[in-house]
Amino acid sequence: MLSAWVRNRRNARGDGGQASELAIAAPALFAILLLLAQFVVWAHGQTCARATAGAAAEAARSEHGTAAAGRARAEAVLAQLGTGVLIQPETSVVRNAGSVRVTVTARAQRVLPVAGLTLPIKGSATAPVERFVPEQGGAG
Numbered sequence: 001m002l003s004a005w006v007r008n009r010r011n012a013r014g015d016g017g018q019a020s021e022l023a024i025a026a027p028a029l030f031a032i033l034l035l036l037a038q039f040v041v042w043a044h045g046q047t048c049a050r051a052t053a054g055a056a057a058e059a060a061r062s063e064h065g066t067a068a069a070g071r072a073r074a075e076a077v078l079a080q081l082g083t084g085v086l087i088q089p090e091t092s093v094v095r096n097a098g099s100v101r102v103t104v105t106a107r108a109q110r111v112l113p114v115a116g117l118t119l120p121i122k123g124s125a126t127a128p129v130e131r132f133v134p135e136q137g138g139a140g
Contacts, residue, residue, distance in 0.1 A: 034112050042108040042119045048085050049104040049123025052077045056102040057125040060095050063132060067093040070102055084109060086121060101126045 055077050060070025070093040078089050086106035094101045101124065108119040 038108075038111040038119070041111055042121065045086055045106065045108045045119075045121040046123060048081055049089070049106060049121050050125065051123070052081070052086075052089075052091070053102040053104045053123045053125035056091065056093060056104075057100050057127040060093055060100045060102065061127040061129050063130045065095070065100075065129075067095040067100075070095065070100065074102065074104065095129065097129065099126060099128050 052074050056070040056074035059065055059073035060067055062069075071091055074091040074093070078086065078091075086104075087109060089104060089106040092101075092103045092105075103122065103124040106121045108121055110117055110119075
């Protein structure tokens, strides 16, 4: 009878099992949180790259716009974003008679402390070039 009471008291106060469970679960939970944070940083970078490409395409697509105007607008947007969002951004603007294509490539800021981890970011925008088309015919 006494040995059963001692066994029940030992289980009631814990024998250190909870600490070892926490020691195993805490790093796994922390790794999952870091993975989630890395995904959020990468997704934010994707959104910023697409927004930059869209702004550059709008600048380059105007009737008197140029590829240089698109690059300048992209540089201005990237300067507003700062250096922490997109790492080593590069912008490509191609404008021909009918359309403009802007591509922004970069790397995501690293949250996970894994050597060699690089998450590429790419955002692009395509838009037709605005042009004046005179009214045809003399309806009226």
